[in-house]
Amino acid sequence: MTGSLITKKKIAKVFKKLVGEIGFEKVTIAKIMQESKMRRQTFYDHFQDKYELADWIFQQEAIEKIEDNLAYEDWQTIVENLFVYFEENQLFYRKILQFDGQNSFQEYYTQHLKSLIKQVLVVKSRSEKTIDSCDLLFLEDFYATAFVSMTTKWIIEGCSVSSEQFAKQMRLAFLMSFDEKK
Structure with a gap:
């Protein structure tokens, strides 16, 4: 190091x-x-400032759990590992999430989740029809926003259910919507 x-x-x-x-x-x-x-x-x-420091912490500690594992872990495992991380660091993130101005954590988290969600959607579209690029962008944004919103609520409420239970609930919500037919 x-x-x-x-x-x-x-x-x-x-x-x-x-x-x-x-x-x-x-x-x-x-x-x-x-x-x-x-x-x-x-x-x-x-x-440059404390916002960049907060971003660096998130990048070093959490985003690595997403991006470094995309090539060889399934998305459900990545999500569960991410929630375990948030549960372990909930006091820090609860305080960070209370700040919602420019450079907010939610904006940053949403952008990084889009790569994970895109991977899930690409895999899903291989088993069905190809998803139009405009629709793919909409779905990436929709799921990332929903994911961040629910994660934020869970952390602010003190991780009222375990990370394992929360990951199970999030998988259920995502799988149910992915399994819907047109």
């Missing part, structure tokens, strides 16, 4: 801790770096 990656991970760890304690909006670069015992400039050597 390079020094740069180690530094980023240290900053991210402190950021996650502070977000859990005081909330996303109250976390400042100064607080992160003071808690990290590093110079403020070190933050800017790696990240």
